[in-house]
Amino acid sequence: MDSFDAFWAVYSNLVLTVGVNALLALSIWLTLSCGMLAMANAAFMGIGAYTSALLTMNLGAPFPVALAGGIAAPILVALLIGGPTLRLSGVYLAMATLGFGEVIRVLILNADSLTGGALGLNGIPQLTQWWHVLGAVVLVLLLLWRLRRSRIGRAFEAIKEDEVAASLMGIAVGAHKMLAFALGAGIAGLAGALNAHLTFFIGPSEYNFDRGVDILAMAILGGTGGLTGPVLGALIITLLPELLRSFKDFRTLLNGAILVAIVIFLPKGLWDPQRMRQWLRRRAG
Template identity: 75%
Template sequence: MEWFDNFWSIYSNLVLTLGTNALLALSIYLTLSCGMLAMANAAFMGIGAYTASILTMTFELPFPVALLGGMAAPMAVAFIIGKPTLRLSGVYLAMATLGFGEVVRVVILNTESWTGGALGLNGIPQLTEWWHIALAVALALAVLYRLRRSKVGRAFEAIKEDETAAGLMGIDVNNTKMLAFVLGALLAGLAGALNAHLTFFIGPNEYGFDRGVEILTMTILGGIGSLAGPVAGAVILTLLPEALRSFNDFRTVVNGAILVLIVLFLPKGIWDPSLLRSWLGNRQTARRGS
């Protein structure tokens, strides 16, 4: 099909970016579903991207091994920093994890022999195929769906509603929060590793504050009431710059405005199961009345 070949040659990177952004949105969904406003996902993405890129470029390891490294490194870092930071909550946790992101950026800038410093890494082999991203998103959704309906998922929900009450009910709050934090780091690292081997180039500025806000906006926009919410938010915020190319310089402003509007008017996101059920119920009532 010639039309599809033309479409894919032009928009293939955009389509595949939808998948990596969906992974990022799901990564912060995990921590939000456990009641934690952790803003380290952009940093974990950078750790995964640089680790996987160094493994393929410097050590010439196979791509699957590089992906595993890109997931393992942020998981290990998340476990280390999670011990002190997860004792915090709310805005204090957000500030601590944002500070960690700045530490990661400075480390990248000062390890030029490995990371290329401010110039970044160029010439990363394009090893990511469409099915890699499709499989990663499908597996992430399947695992999170099972997790959401498991005892662990119910523990996440209990901690989000009331951490003290969850502890009194026998839930190991600290270890449960650590699990959510580490799994979120795994997904962010996987997204970074896949994205690095898709775009040829990575730099330290790609994983800073702006990217962290973008990831959070995706999830808040879609809503954390279901797994479809973060994916929908990722799709919208990935396609929005393409629809508003003339406003590309104000992308961060647009993301901030969207975040404020969603919090004010749709606090549970656009994919709110209760809102959908109410809408469907109203339609059925209207049909019966007619």
């Protein structure tokens, strides 16, 4: 027990960060499952983080209320921008959502009296416990698992495969895209709210383009064929820099080389159910 206590004292933040990153990876997995390359998740995370932090710091709101605000605010923003944005597709949607993320970052920088500007918000109450993060990950996984097996999930898959064919089959493409976009925003906002009350400090640089790329990399690296992939990708992306810490100046180079090698040799990600089934058949035969 003493060894576990010593481990938790040193690595608790890292373990909880894995959970937060898993939520972020699942948030972008949801939009990818509907055929949308939307890169606004870092911005939605920032909206959730600042909303929840301001609720607790300025209004003294209870933690559950702050979490609810951190989820609701990005969902509302997603519904507002989703109408014109989701008419785009492919790289154009990615560019539009990246631009939205930059707008949010600039707004945070310029709203000094509210957000602290470039200095960020310091002294956020550390209210996030390990069971908050674990419970959030489990609930989101259950929600997405149920959604994937429902009529809505099958509609998402049809839209991803062929949007025109899905529309001809009577699927409301626009409504389903909006649902995926808004739910993904809410999950990213939840991750931001939990992270804000874990690290006690947030700043605009935490929700920039690099963070958005990291979130996408988690989902792509782990694999988008199932819910296990994004969680696995989040685990690797979070732990890899720590595992390579002993390499010092070569850590970033090795980190990038490992990720590139995985993408080249495993283009569908580490967790590919079809590849696993084929391997099991060969073993059984």
